[in-house]
Amino acid sequence: xxxxxxxxxxxxxxxxxxxxxxxxxxxxxxxxxxxxxxxxxxxxxxxxxxxxxxxxxxxxxxxxxxxxxxxxxxxxxxxxxxxxxxxxxxxxxxxxxxxxxxxxxxxxxxxxxxxxxxxxxxxxxxxxxxxxxxxxxxxxxxxxxxxxxxxxxxxxxxxxxxxxxxxxxxxxxxxxxxxxxxxxxxxxxxxxxxxxxxxxxxxxxxxxxxxxxxxxxxxxxxxxxxxxxxxxxxxxxxxxxxxxxxxxxxxxxxxxxxxxxxxxxxxxxxxxxxxxxxxxxxxxxxxxxxxxxxxxxxxxxxxxxxxxxx
Amino acid sequence: xxxxxxxxxxxxxxxxxxxxxxxxxxxxxxxxxxxxxxxxxxxxxxxxxxxxxxxxxxxxxxxxxxxxxxxxxxxxxxxxxxxxxxxxxxxxxxxxxxxxxxxxxxxxxxxxxxxxxxxxxxxxxxxxxxxxxxxxxxxxxxxxxxxxxxxxxxxxxxxxxxxxxxxxxxxxxxxxxxxxxxxxxxxxxxxxxxxxxxxxxxxxxxxxxxxxxxxxxxxxxxxxxxxxxxxxxxxxxxxxxxxxxxxxxxxxxxxxxxxxxxxxxxxxxxxxxxxxxxxxxxxxxxxxxxxxxxxxxxxxxxxxxxxxxxxxxxxxxxxxxxxxxxxxxxxxxxxxxxxxxxxxx
Numbered sequence: 001x002x003x004x005x006x007x008x009x010x011x012x013x014x015x016x017x018x019x020x021x022x023x024x025x026x027x028x029x030x031x032x033x034x035x036x037x038x039x040x041x042x043x044x045x046x047x048x049x050x051x052x053x054x055x056x057x058x059x060x061x062x063x064x065x066x067x068x069x070x071x072x073x074x075x076x077x078x079x080x081x082x083x084x085x086x087x088x089x090x091x092x093x094x095x096x097x098x099x100x101x102x103x104x105x106x107x108x109x110x111x112x113x114x115x116x117x118x119x120x121x122x123x124x125x126x127x128x129x130x131x132x133x134x135x136x137x138x139x140x141x142x143x144x145x146x147x148x149x150x151x152x153x154x155x156x157x158x159x160x161x162x163x164x165x166x167x168x169x170x171x172x173x174x175x176x177x178x179x180x181x182x183x184x185x186x187x188x189x190x191x192x193x194x195x196x197x198x199x200x201x202x203x204x205x206x207x208x209x210x211x212x213x214x215x216x217x218x219x220x221x222x223x224x225x226x227x228x229x230x231x232x233x234x235x236x237x238x239x240x241x242x243x244x245x246x247x248x249x250x251x252x253x254x255x256x257x258x259x260x261x262x263x264x265x266x267x268x269x270x271x272x273x274x275x276x277x278x279x280x281x282x283x284x285x286x287x288x289x290x291x292x293x294x295x296x297x298x299x300x301x302x303x304x305x306x307x308x309x310x
Numbered sequence: 311x312x313x314x315x316x317x318x319x320x321x322x323x324x325x326x327x328x329x330x331x332x333x334x335x336x337x338x339x340x341x342x343x344x345x346x347x348x349x350x351x352x353x354x355x356x357x358x359x360x361x362x363x364x365x366x367x368x369x370x371x372x373x374x375x376x377x378x379x380x381x382x383x384x385x386x387x388x389x390x391x392x393x394x395x396x397x398x399x400x401x402x403x404x405x406x407x408x409x410x411x412x413x414x415x416x417x418x419x420x421x422x423x424x425x426x427x428x429x430x431x432x433x434x435x436x437x438x439x440x441x442x443x444x445x446x447x448x449x450x451x452x453x454x455x456x457x458x459x460x461x462x463x464x465x466x467x468x469x470x471x472x473x474x475x476x477x478x479x480x481x482x483x484x485x486x487x488x489x490x491x492x493x494x495x496x497x498x499x500x501x502x503x504x505x506x507x508x509x510x511x512x513x514x515x516x517x518x519x520x521x522x523x524x525x526x527x528x529x530x531x532x533x534x535x536x537x538x539x540x541x542x543x544x545x546x547x548x549x550x551x552x553x554x555x556x557x558x559x560x561x562x563x564x565x566x567x568x569x570x571x572x573x574x575x576x577x578x579x580x581x582x583x584x585x586x587x588x589x590x591x592x593x594x595x596x597x598x599x600x601x602x603x604x605x606x607x608x609x610x611x612x613x614x615x616x617x618x619x620x621x622x623x624x625x626x627x628x629x630x631x632x633x634x635x636x637x638x639x640x641x642x643x644x645x646x647x648x649x650x651x652x653x654x655x
Binding site (some may be wrong): 094200201202204205206207208210211213220223224 | 411418428
């Protein structure tokens with residue numbers, strides 16, 4: 001009973017807060033939020049939502065392959081957005097695929113963000129040899145294309161693990177690989193911002209009272225460098241989803257039996273010129289809407305969390 | 311100066327050098343020597359309890375470095391800072407420093423940069439309280455913050471706001487409230503009013519004076535503004551290129567300045583009586599502290615300089631007026647008593 005009252009109190013406080021006010025004021029943000037919410041809910045509850053379980057190979061019927069969307073002549077009501085060349089329902093594969101894509105996207109962004117922000121803060125705040133070592137490693141890393149690093153990590157994982165284990169662990173390997181190749185952007189941004197912030201007098205005031213450097217970094221500097229990081233993270237989510245799809249296309253991503261959004265676009269791409277546009281266009285639209293709404297949310301969040309712009 | 315048995319702060323032979331040379335590889339390739347910037351180069355002064363010592367000087371003379379050294383933001387290259395009988399350089403760990411740190415606080419120059427923009431005022435003001443664990447219990451901390459805000463002329467309700475909702479003067483008040491929250495005895499003020507409007511400057515200075523009276527605070531006041539110094543200081547030290555040119559009680563220094571540099575600075579203060587008079591402008595500028603002039607650093611700008619000034623560094627000597635001056639010319643009685651002749655620079 002008490003926790004319920006606390007929760008109600010919390011909701012009331014949130015409804016009266018400045019952040020919620022700025023949220024209500026912008027219809028674009030509300031739309032982006034709702035869209036993201038729908039995508040997330042769809043991804044999380046995909047197995048209960050989709051009309052056809054496309055992971056179940058036995059239920060597929062090759063006779064139903066390459067059917068157009070339901071409203072076009074030749075389409076069937078049960079296959080709302082048509083089917084692909086294996087007879088899989090496009091709508092169902094999109095929902096199930098977005099699950100894989102979002103999982104890889106979020107997990108790798110969180111990994112890259114944690115790693116990059118921590119290393120950037122340390123490099124910028126501590127300086128000296130620590131800074132040189134971290135940033136030279138980042139420079140070396142930056143001289144390889146990200147996709148090459150991902151291929152390298154994935155290749156090593158393949159070599160080390162037995163095949164069936166790798167199939168199971170493929171998603172985690174990709175998350176690790178994308179995370180490790182994307183941290184540099186965060187680290188460089190955070191380091192630059194930290195160098196500016198650490199010479200400001202509020203940081204020196206904290207040093208005068210003898211606060212531990214770690215506390216200064218995370219309590220004082222970190223809140224003042226999060227703005228651009230948030231924007232990079234939202235853009236990074238899109239990039240991570242695309243990197244994952246590139247990998248899947250190259251055959252080193254997630255297993256083709258459980259395709260991600262990127263895989264669907266790539267497969268559909270092969271049929272674009274033969275007139276079966278729905279295989280590529282619908283996953284494409286879905287991906288665009290997903291990335292766009294997340295980016296809009298990130299942009300708004302950056303402004304809403306900045307007390308100077310309230 | 312009234313000699314107390316033990317000064318609260320005693321600085322002796324304080325120096326801080328910065329290595330500003332190019333990176334090692336560039337230096338070796340270009341055959342460049344190491345470049346050492348002597349920001350503070352041998353400083354001695356004492357501050358007794360309840361007193362305000364002001365350090366004045368032109369830009370780049372090392373005033374702010376002294377402030378940072380005294381609060382422990384920089385470590386001195388040589389020399390010692392003794393706070394209430396404890397040598398701060400001898401304290402190693404954070405835990406050893408904490409009791410001293412609680413007793414000295416700093417007020418910064420730029421009120422727009424000295425408050426964390428993401429923190430509410432109450433969090434900013436209570437930070438030292440929490441860091442030193444002075445008060446236990448959230449409600450008591452809130453109460454204390456309200457009390458501190460009232461003490462600096464703000465309202466306890468202001469604690470819920472963010473720094474950007476305040477004007478420069480109000481922010482400086484918040485800064486003072488934060489500095490006072492750990493109940494310090496010694497405040498180092500690095501040009502606390504130079505970023506403020508003149509009318510607000512007076513308010514902040516009066517607040518600082520009131521607080522000094524109420525709480526028995528001791529100030530080290532860094533400024534380039536002689537009018538401000540005249541208002542707040544008990545004693546004044548004039549710095550030139552990392553050294554003290556002259557230090558003495560305020561009245562002595564302002565009425566009977568001995569060092570040619572002090573006299574030059576005082577001549578620049580606008581004065582109603584002097585309207586229409588011909589005044590000696592400050593000639594020349596501060597030399598580069600990386601490559602300071604030989605002997606007395608002031609000799610290229612000094613109207614009384616001779617060969618001795620160019621080779622021999624003057625040591626601080628007490629005058630009969632009560633001030634201490636580092637000048638060969640004063641020692642030898644070279645300068646005439648009247649107004650300064652135009653400086654040869």
